[in-house]
Amino acid sequence: MPDQGTVVVFCNTGxxxxxxxxxxxxxxxxxxxxxxxxxxxWLQTAGYNPE
Numbered sequence: 306m307p308d309q310g311t312v313v314v315f316c317n318t319g320x321x322x323x324x325x326x327x328x329x330x331x332x333x334x335x336x337x338x339x340x341x342x343x344x345x346x347w348l349q350t351a352g353y354n355p356e
Contacts, residue, residue, distance in 0.1 A: 312337045319343035 306312060306329065314322040314329075319341050326339040340347060 306334055306337070308336075310336065313340055314338070315340035315343055315347070317344050319346065 312329075312334075314325050314337060316322040319339065320343070322339045322343065323341075326337050329337040342350065
């Protein structure tokens with residue numbers, strides 16, 4: 306994991322990425338964020354939707 310910059314972790318729903326971020330923070334990494342709604346939520350709220 307890089308020491309500089311921000312690391313954004315995501316999975317499909319946000320459950321596994323939340324666990325991964327928790328583990329990274331327990332190991333002392335402070336530059337780690339989770340995309341709360343995951344990839345599926347991103348597609349619904351922020352992703353490109355040509356409809």
